[in-house]
Amino acid sequence: MKVGLFVPCYVDQFYPNVAIATMQLLEKLGCEVVFPLEQTCCGQPMANSGFSHISEGCNKNFVDNFSGVDYVVCPSGSCTLHIKDHLHVEGKEAEAEKIRKQVYELSEFLIDVLKIDHLTASFPFKVGIHSSCHGQRGLHLSSMSERVLPAFSKPETLLNMVKGITLCKPQRVDECCGFGGTFCVFEEAVSAKMGKDRVQEHEDNHVDYITGVDMSCLMHMEGILKRQHSKVKVIHIAEILNAHFN
Amino acid sequence: MQGTTTHSEKAAQFIANEPRTDWHDDTLWFVRTKRDRAAHTIEAWEGLRATASHIKEHTLSNLHDYLTQFEQNALANGVQVHWAADAAEHNAIVHSIIKKAGIDKIVKSKSMLTEECHLNEYLIQQGIDVVDTDLGERIVQFRHELPSHIVLPAIHLKKQDVSDTFHEHLGTEKDNIDPSYLTHAARLHLRDKFIASDVAITGVNFAIAETGGIVVCTNEGNADMGVHAARVHIACMGMEKMIPKAEHLGVFLRLLARSATGQPITTYSSHFHKPRKGAEMHIVIVDNGRSRQLGRADFRNSLKCIRCGACFNTCPVYRRSGGHSYHNAVAGPIGSILAPNIDMRKNADLPFASTLCGSCSNVCPVKIDIHDQLWKWRQVLMKEGYGGSGKNIMMKGMAFVLSHPRIYRMAGGMGRKVMRWMPWLFNNKSLNPWYKNREMPAPPKQSFREWYQQNKQ
Ligand code: SF4
Numbered sequence: 001m002k003v004g005l006f007v008p009c010y011v012d013q014f015y016p017n018v019a020i021a022t023m024q025l026l027e028k029l030g031c032e033v034v035f036p037l038e039q040t041c042c043g044q045p046m047a048n049s050g051f052s053h054i055s056e057g058c059n060k061n062f063v064d065n066f067s068g069v070d071y072v073v074c075p076s077g078s079c080t081l082h083i084k085d086h087l088h089v090e091g092k093e094a095e096a097e098k099i100r101k102q103v104y105e106l107s108e109f110l111i112d113v114l115k116i117d118h119l120t121a122s123f124p125f126k127v128g129i130h131s132s133c134h135g136q137r138g139l140h141l142s143s144m145s146e147r148v149l150p151a152f153s154k155p156e157t158l159l160n161m162v163k164g165i166t167l168c169k170p171q172r173v174d175e176c177c178g179f180g181g182t183f184c185v186f187e188e189a190v191s192a193k194m195g196k197d198r199v200q201e202h203e204d205n206h207v208d209y210i211t212g213v214d215m216s217c218l219m220h221m222e223g224i225l226k227r228q229h230s231k232v233k234v235i236h237i238a239e240i241l242n243a244h245f246n
Numbered sequence: 247m248q249g250t251t252t253h254s255e256k257a258a259q260f261i262a263n264e265p266r267t268d269w270h271d272d273t274l275w276f277v278r279t280k281r282d283r284a285a286h287t288i289e290a291w292e293g294l295r296a297t298a299s300h301i302k303e304h305t306l307s308n309l310h311d312y313l314t315q316f317e318q319n320a321l322a323n324g325v326q327v328h329w330a331a332d333a334a335e336h337n338a339i340v341h342s343i344i345k346k347a348g349i350d351k352i353v354k355s356k357s358m359l360t361e362e363c364h365l366n367e368y369l370i371q372q373g374i375d376v377v378d379t380d381l382g383e384r385i386v387q388f389r390h391e392l393p394s395h396i397v398l399p400a401i402h403l404k405k406q407d408v409s410d411t412f413h414e415h416l417g418t419e420k421d422n423i424d425p426s427y428l429t430h431a432a433r434l435h436l437r438d439k440f441i442a443s444d445v446a447i448t449g450v451n452f453a454i455a456e457t458g459g460i461v462v463c464t465n466e467g468n469a470d471m472g473v474h475a476a477r478v479h480i481a482c483m484g485m486e487k488m489i490p491k492a493e494h495l496g497v498f499l500r501l502l503a504r505s506a507t508g509q510p511i512t513t514y515s516s517h518f519h520k521p522r523k524g525a526e527m528h529i530v531i532v533d534n535g536r537s538r539q540l541g542r543a544d545f546r547n548s549l550k551c552i553r554c555g556a557c558f559n560t561c562p563v564y565r566r567s568g569g570h571s572y573h574n575a576v577a578g579p580i581g582s583i584l585a586p587n588i589d590m591r592k593n594a595d596l597p598f599a600s601t602l603c604g605s606c607s608n609v610c611p612v613k614i615d616i617h618d619q620l621w622k623w624r625q626v627l628m629k630e631g632y633g634g635s636g637k638n639i640m641m642k643g644m645a646f647v648l649s650h651p652r653i654y655r656m657a658g659g660m661g662r663k664v665m666r667w668m669p670w671l672f673n674n675k676s677l678n679p680w681y682k683n684r685e686m687p688a689p690p691k692q693s694f695r696e697w698y699q700q701n702k703q
Pocket of ligand 1: 551
């Protein structure tokens with residue numbers, strides 16, 4: 001099974017360890033992983049700002065890079081959702097459609113495609129789960145507090161396979177952290193306040209780490225934690241699922 | 247969206263008082279949790295939402311027929327029906343009815359439509375005094391403010407604020423913040439107004455095509471009080487309030503109050519069908535941009551809204567920025583998709599007052615895809631050039647870099663180096679909004695791409 005690893009631009013630049021962990025994890029689970037070198041970004045920063053009409057070049061580049069793999073896997077719910085919902089390229093619509101259908105966020109790929117039921121990872125820490133909105137409400141990685149539907153969570157199912165881990169949830173289980181892409185600068189005050197409130201609930205739970213499927217939310221919360229000189233750290237789910245502590 | 251009135255600027259002012267922001271957030275979150283509990287008591291909740299959504303979609307697709315059927319039945323019931331193309335016409339019609347009746351003391355129960363049309367201001371200019379009889383509305387009216395929430399108009403005010411307002415306008419004891427003392431004072435005050443007024447204006451929650459009747463939902467019974475004491479009843483409704491049959495009320499009334507406040511049903515669901523003997527009943531049906539919205543394929547289903555306010559209570563941005571930061575009669579997520587239809591330039595900032603978290607669409611009892619419409623409005627507004635030239639240039643630059651992998655790699659590498667060598671450029675609160683409340687991520691020595699090329703190729 002040939003997997004094209006799609007690494008969000010900010011992960012490539014700021015959090016290479018997340019991409020390394022994703023790659024190693026997929027390889028451990030038997031996938032052939034390639035990283036198309038000419039990839040840049042999914043185009044979400046422009047589209048969420050209202051400029052999807054100028055993201056054609058970016059979309060075309062994406063399609064050129066990811067045609068010819070069986071699956072596209074990405075360690076970000078938000079970027080995955082964007083591709084699924086909005087990847088269109090004039091003249092290459094068939095390829096674009098194929099990619100829209102074969103793109104997966106990492107945790108849903110592990111559960112729905114690889115159907116894994118155990119992991120060798122261990123992570124003996126107390127970990128707070130942050131439910132990133134686009135993964136949850138967009139990709140349905142987990143049930144949502146607003147809906148009257150049976151409860152489930154793909155990321156949590158995976159984390160529960162990790163030895164030694166203690167999971168805990170904030171009181172408002174799935175409130176947004178306030179990152180929101182360019183929202184984080186254009187609506188700086190609300191964004192920062194939302195982040196502070198989210199982080200506080202995890203602090204109250206005395207966690208060692210906050211984890212989630214989206215590094216962008218975690219980057220935002222990390223910025224706040226560091227400013228507050230907090231001991232709490234952030235860690236992407238791929239890094240936990242690939243972790244070995246003895 | 248230029249100038250000093252954007253949502254983000256008003257929100258920053260609101261948040262400057264952090265304890266008050268926390269209080270506002272907690273109060274509305276409490277309402278959201280009550281809504282959750284109420285929804286979970288109904289096993290078929292999601293099915294009920296789907297049914298409500300289908301009924302509304304069907305009605306919107308056949309709106310012309312249902313409106314005409316409604317008018318015929320209302321006329322047959324002895325109701326006078328008026329049609330208003332816009333806010334100005336609505337206000338003029340209401341004014342002419344009042345003038346003809348020769349009355350200048352008016353009571354009005356809650357109606358977001360009359361807020362949208364700025365009816366109060368208009369009537370005051372004509373020398374007519376309107377008294378809002380919904381408690382929350384009366385409080386904001388005393389303070390010359392607008393409602394900050396469509397269901398809880400004075401939710402931005404604390405007990406002390408209400409006490410101060412009543413002390414000033416009703417002569418209650420200074421600093422007495424006991425809610426029952428204050429509501430008792432309001433009750434006495436409003437009772438006089440009910441007795442003295444001969445015209446009662448109400449809103450409309452549901453208009454039933456099959457019967458020509460209307461339903462008004464309140465918790466205070468103030469719509470009934472006003473109408474029963476008055477000689478003339480004027481009901482003002484947006485033309486999207488229509489439902490085909492009376493039996494459909496069973497779907498909507500179950501959803502409305504549970505979504506709004508977590509109550510199983512509003513205390514009063516008042517049905518009005520015809521005028522009493524010797525009295526008059528008027529219904530003013532208002533378009534004011536609704537048919538334009540109906541014509542926009544991507545946004546038409548925003549007209550399904552039953553104004554329950556659930557999307558406000560769940561919205562993490564609304565809870566932390568307050569209703570007034572939306573500078574529109576209807577605030578919150580639904581206001582942000584309705585407002586650009588009325589005035590794109592003035593409201594171009596509102597679809598950006600959201601993280602697109604999607605919680606609004608999940609609570610909406612009529613399943614409006616609110617967060618998707620916010621996204622779509624952004625595309626429309628920026629394409630039409632309401633983003634200003636700065637944003638345009640920035641985005642074009644970004645689009646260029648992201649379509650050219652080599653330039654992207656160079657820019658990324660340079661960015662990380664600049665961050666390491668010149669951290670002051672990034673760690674600067676006025677140049678970089680991110681840095682105001684957050685540290686920048688530490689730039690690693692190597693990008694993933696570089697690691698991959700070194701280790702995997
Ligand atoms: S959009 Fe939906 S949730 Fe919001 S007020 Fe209207 S009906 Fe209620």
